[in-house]
Amino acid sequence: MDLVGEKLCEKFASCVNSRPIKRGTRYRVGVDLGTANVVVAVLDENGEPIAGKLKEAQVVKDGLVVDFIGARDLLSRMIRELSDELEEELVDAACAVPPGTGIADSKATMYVVEASGLEVRNIVDEPTAAAKVLGITDGAVVDIGGGTTGISVLKGGKVVYTADEPTGGTHFTLVLAGHLNLPFDEAEKIKLDEKNQKRLFPILKPTMEKVTDITRRHIQGFDVKAIYLVGGASALYGLKDVMANALGVEVVVPKYPLYVTPLGIALSCP
Ligand SMILES: Nc1ncnc2c1ncn2[C@@H]1O[C@H](COP(=O)(O)OP(=O)(O)OP(=O)(O)O)[C@@H](O)[C@H]1O
Ligand SMILES: [Mg+2]
Known part of the structure; x- marks a missing residue:
């Protein structure tokens, strides 16, 4: 970026x-x-x-x-x-x-x-x-929002491929709520507190791997040199490293995704 x-x-x-x-x-x-x-x-x-x-x-x-x-x-x-x-x-x-x-x-x-x-x-x-904000024309923009993960491949400033799958921030919270036996809203609060995120990493890692698999499937066949994460859920501690290690490409997470x-x-x- x-x-x-x-x-x-x-x-x-x-x-x-x-x-x-x-x-x-x-x-x-x-x-x-x-x-x-x-x-x-x-x-x-x-x-x-x-x-x-x-x-x-x-x-x-x-x-x-x-x-x-x-x-x-x-x-x-x-x-x-x-x-x-x-x-x-x-x-x-x-x-x-x-x-x-x-x-x-x-x-x-x-x-x-x-x-x-x-x-x-x-x-x-x-x-x-x-x-436009990332200042890029090529690569994959992966938008991990509330409800879905959207993958878009850009070439020369144009979106050449796009997909959207139902795994997003909400799913991280649901996993946490189940694990801690708490209502959704309380789990959401705990998840959003950055002080907790390191400790929550082992619980949330499987869902991060799911997002990674979704991304892998959709960028296959494209020459993607860098993945740019946007959307609120991409701020989660550890997600960037899980993706970068599994996919073997550069993963960029802006400070305010x-x-x-x-x-x-x-x-x-x-
Ligand atoms: N610092 C943070 N750490 C982890 N998750 C976060 C953080 N900030 C926001 N989120 C999560 O990001 C999600 C919302 O992101 P965003 O606003 O990009 O989604 P949206 O655009 O409303 O949804 P969608 O793109 O799916 O329609 C929520 O699930 C929220 O819990
Ligand atoms: Mg969004």
Whole structure:
């Protein structure tokens, strides 16, 4: 990942869910509707992250809107809060869908974003958005989100292959909940506390190996020299090494994998 992308993520991380400290003159908004989180990134006229919100929500499943009203209400609230804080109406936005999403499902995502008061200027696919921030044109982008692991192979800046399989952050939490005999929400809290992750590694390793096998299967036949992990679950302690050792290729995990795609979506807004 290049330095520009690292800096963008760092800046965005410092402004997510906190009051913006500066104002811009022209804003571009990126909306990432995920299975676990809805993330909004706001860039100023220089392409610098200036504000952002992240809310947990169950309004989308595997990249597709399942609760239109819930998604609209949540996103409207997030946009209103951001507009109030920036003292300016937010208008121009981009949103994203998993690669290979059909027209009807892409439209559902677009309608949610427009129903929140934004104008959709571009719809991108998630790995292409991520690649913009990673500063790459070739390699595999593996998005380990809440519900699924999405594998995209890029060649010369284009997505040439894509697959999505149902193993993600939720599955790590389910394994932990079963192991510790705790409700899902408590297991999720324990998992997210980075202090615990080293100790949890032996319990979560088989699921990491599953993600690794999924990745291996889908990059087979492509000349992939590096794998870039994005999505919240790729931050898990030990996952990078499990994958790198098993696959024998370079595995890159950005410092803030959760923010790569939302930022790339905002950058895709003209
Ligand atoms: N620091 C962390 N360590 C481990 N897991 C994390 C961390 N931060 C977030 N997660 C996990 O990442 C997942 C959410 O990631 P993300 O926001 O990328 O998913 P999403 O985009 O909502 O889902 P999807 O892409 O599957 O639709 C959750 O399962 C959460 O537990
Ligand atoms: Mg996602």
